Amino acid sequence: MAGNDLNIFSVAGRAMSAQQVRMNTAASNLANASAVAGKEADAYRPIKAVFATQMDKATGLATVNVSSIVRADATPVRQHDPGNPLADENGDVWAAPVDESAEMVEMLDSSRQYQNLVETLSTAKQLMLDTIRMK
């Protein structure tokens, strides 16, 4: 099947979509950073993309797939906020345990790697075009 054969374009393309998933998870975490819930179980838990290499033995190329998206096993932060309509009988709410600076770093790293892949792709494309137009 053609879909299983990797070439430089599919290597970069799939890696770009993996980076995009990673960026989406960071965005979701940041968006929910200040969300609170009335019960500990209901609080938002940060999500993280798990990357796995996909090797193509025939060509020796390797791209990356998102094998799963896991929810972090972090404990929500208990905050005393009796005025909050979600507060429980003790006047506490549960805030999402999102490390905002870590998520920002994740996002920066991801966008930098995306840029690298775009650069790789455009160089490869230019060289292939030059090869086709050789006269």
Added chain:
Amino acid sequence: MSDPASNTGLFGVHGMALELRSQRMGLIASNIANAATPNYKARDIDFNTALNARIKGASQDQATAAAVQYRVPVMPSLDGNTVEMGNEQVAFSQNAVGYASTLAFLSDDVGEVKRAIKGE
């Protein structure tokens, strides 16, 4: 005894070099793609070894299989990934320039053959 490099078809060593450059480009792109994958080990082709094997008559697959090496990281990372983006970017652009030069040599050769055919 003829020089083995002269027995490599119309375009000499350049055709082989272009194939190898293309393969190396894919390998370095794989490294760049896996910059964030835990436990991924970066690989590269030793171009000299591969080209020498190819000139001596090895097939493309044999030549690259014998010349593929794992990169030795300057500073290993905790997640077992050995991609160092700076090195990969340098290797990628160096290889791209090599590809473009080989292509220029090939282009010249093609032009020469064309002129010979036309009897110019």
